[in-house]
Amino acid sequence: MLLDIRNLTVSVDDKQVLKNLSLSIGFGETLLLMGPNGSGKSSLIYSIIGHPSYKIKEGSIIFKGEDITYMPTEERVELGLGVSFQFPPKIHGVTIRALAKRLVERKGSGVDIEAVAASLNLTNFLDREINVGFSGGEMKRVELFFLLIQQPSLVLLDEPDSGVDVENMAIVGNAISKLLSNESHITTDKPSGMIVTHLGYISRYVITHRTYIIQNGSIICYGETESLVKDVLKHGFDGCIQCYGRRRACTKHGKERL
Ligand SMILES: Nc1ncnc2c1ncn2[C@@H]1O[C@H](COP(=O)(O)OP(=O)(O)OP(=O)(O)O)[C@@H](O)[C@H]1O
């Protein structure tokens, strides 16, 4: 497994946001993560990347065979984790080009900054301060731009499609598809991914291996993406939770893949 999360319980400001959550992602696999507002999706991403406010109470996070549960964020990023945030921060005084240049130099990847910017319709944004005055959809493209520059081996995308208009959806979808293929990478390994989404449109652009449903900080269900997304859109998460309640008694509902 590339990422193995075991029985993770996490609190922020004394509020428990994840409860005994287990989930694993194999090499080259991509998962979708769906769940109601406030169910813990962003908290899971913050916990994996090591946001200091998210206190691990129990459990472990193993990435590339290393226990990263208490590792500083910058070391996790060096190891190959990359995140696109639901609400990306603004960075005053630093242009997109300046940060991208530093990242390319550090990685020695030779990535063509102009070409990546052009593929995301961001050519005219390179000399602006990061996310300062950007629209919601523009910030989503900037997040993907930096991930294409960084070339992580595991990308965690928090609602990369929310607030993105119809024309830009194809641009965002294709960028994610590229991010998760090895065509843009200097290494030959195919990256893995976890994509948080509410409507699942992104699965039209990316092959996903399965979809997980989170509720109250725990994974309650998983399944094949197409049928699960269809069920969620038809019956809502309430239907999903009722279905889980019925199946909980079923011994065939193995949890070994969670
Ligand atoms: N600092 C905090 N203090 C108190 N509660 C918090 C804090 N941070 C997060 N929470 C709560 O934790 C819960 C999980 O939040 P999280 O952002 O992970 O939800 P989410 O599943 O990403 O929701 P959404 O779909 O709206 O993005 C929410 O109820 C949120 O209000």
Ligand SMILES: [Mg+2]
């Ligand atoms: Mg969220």
